[in-house]
Amino acid sequence: MTDQAERRAGARSQPPQQATPIWRDPRTRAIIWQVLILGGIIALAAYLVHNTLVNLEARSIRTGFGFFEQEAGFAIGESTFIDYRASDSYGKAFAVGLLNTLRVSLIGIVLATLIGVVMGIARLSSNWLVAKLASVYVEVMRNIPLLLQLFFWYGAISFLLPAVRDALNLMPGVFLSKAGLQYAVPVGHPVHPWMGLAFLAGIGGCVLYYRWAKKRQAETGVEPRLGLPLTGILVGLPGLVWLIGGAPVAMNVPEFGTFNYQGGASVTPEFLALLLGLTFYTAGFLAEIVRAGILAVPHGQTEAASAIGLRRGQVLRLVLLPQALRIIVPPTTSQYLNLTKNSSLAVAIGYPDLVSVANTSLNQTGQAIECISIMMACYLTISLTISFFMNWYNRRIALVER
Missing domain, CATH: 1.10.3720.10 (MetI-like)
Incomplete structure (x- = not known):
């Protein structure tokens, strides 16, 4: 009997390999554990939400964000960019x-x-x-x-x-x-918003100049000046717009009143x-x-x-x-x-x-x-x-x- 025939006969005589049980497959077992843990977290969250809603209803406590539109009724001593009054809504507060x-x-x-x-x-x-x-x-x-x-x-x-x-x-x-x-x-003037836009443009100009300076330094080994040019771009553009807009210089200066200073900002x-x-x-x-x-x-x-x-x-x-x-x-x-x-x-x-x-x-x-x-x-x-x-x-x- 040749070697090839002997190998075929030996393969036929070996018992067939049994499939690995699904609970012994590491990948399958990992997926099952993740699904079980995720399901447990969802079930716990659902229980907490349901229990909270039941307790709120039993105690006749309102829910929802509808109160955002109601009048707040309280003053706020300091605000940023928003003119707030006690008659405004909770959302604004x-x-x-x-x-x-x-x-x-x-x-x-x-x-x-x-x-x-x-x-x-x-x-x-x-x-x-x-x-x-x-x-x-x-x-x-x-x-x-x-x-x-x-x-x-x-x-x-x-x-x-x-x-x-x-x-x-x-x-x-x-x-x-x-x-x-x-x-x-400064007292409000129509040129001020344009100065703000010029300042933003100046920031963009500073970024472009900085990138150019770094590229030039990498190519030539010479470091261009940064301080004076960047300051000139950042201050020069708003200053130019200010000059074109009439160079307003009126200032709202705080003055002492009866009990406190009036005017200006604080x-x-x-x-x-x-x-x-x-x-x-x-x-x-x-x-x-x-x-x-x-x-x-x-x-x-x-x-x-x-x-x-x-x-x-x-x-x-x-x-x-x-x-x-x-x-x-x-x-x-x-x-x-x-x-x-x-x-x-x-x-x-x-x-x-x-x-x-x-x-x-x-x-x-x-x-x-x-x-x-x-x-x-x-x-x-x-x-x-x-x-x-x-x-x-x-x-x-x-x-x-x-």
Whole structure:
């Protein structure tokens, strides 16, 4: 019998292989477990929703968002971009609270970033005094609870600043007192919206010039000037529109009335206290992130940059920070999210943010589920937006591997 015939005979003599049971297949078992877990989550959510609706109906508690169209009946001491009155609706009140939260969060993020970068670099300074002062700032800010810092700043503004009648005249048209900061603003003019559009166009021009400068630097090795051209574009375009529009210079200057200043614009003590607390507290954490990011760059990079004749400032700006950003950005995103969510502590010092407006609306309407759901949805949307932008920026600066 040949070898081929023997192999055929051996194959016929072997018993047929049995199929693997479905419960022993890893992929099938994983799918079954996922379906069961998802089904359990859906069933639990359905039970909670049904139980909530039954309890609300048993207690004759209204549900739905129809109260948004009802008159709010309460005043809000400070609003952003919206002229609000007590006779307006709850929906408009929520919009004011949301805009107030966004205003203090965005300004706080910008200021905290600037202070954090400066303090983080200062901690690495070769000057002993500068490094120690920066270290003291970081340790103090990071180890005192934010709520206590808010109380401190609010108390400092309330007790250390002079009364309204004796307000500090910081500069012409700018006054600081217990009532907050009052400052002059331009009188409304038709050219102002066009100046705003020119400013946006200037931002676009700055982006294009920056890209051109980086491309030219990569091609020639010569770094074009950035500061003066970017400032000229950003300021020059609105200034040109202002000149074409007649160069209006009329200002609405605050003047002291019977009890307070009238005219101009103002920033309340609550907003100042909240902004200072959020800014200095978050900047302490950002300073440590910046310091750690710079130290994570191999020291050989610094030595190589110094060897080719770069000054210390150029080494930091052109070599260390661009590489450190890849380490700095992810934890910085978390601090931005923390700052935004920590703004909800504004209710402790009376700043009318989203939480404060929602609490007042909840007490008046009794619709707790709707008010809490709105707060959760707003903070979730803000946090996801910040995360999306920071993740996009992190991918943009990431090293491209071949």
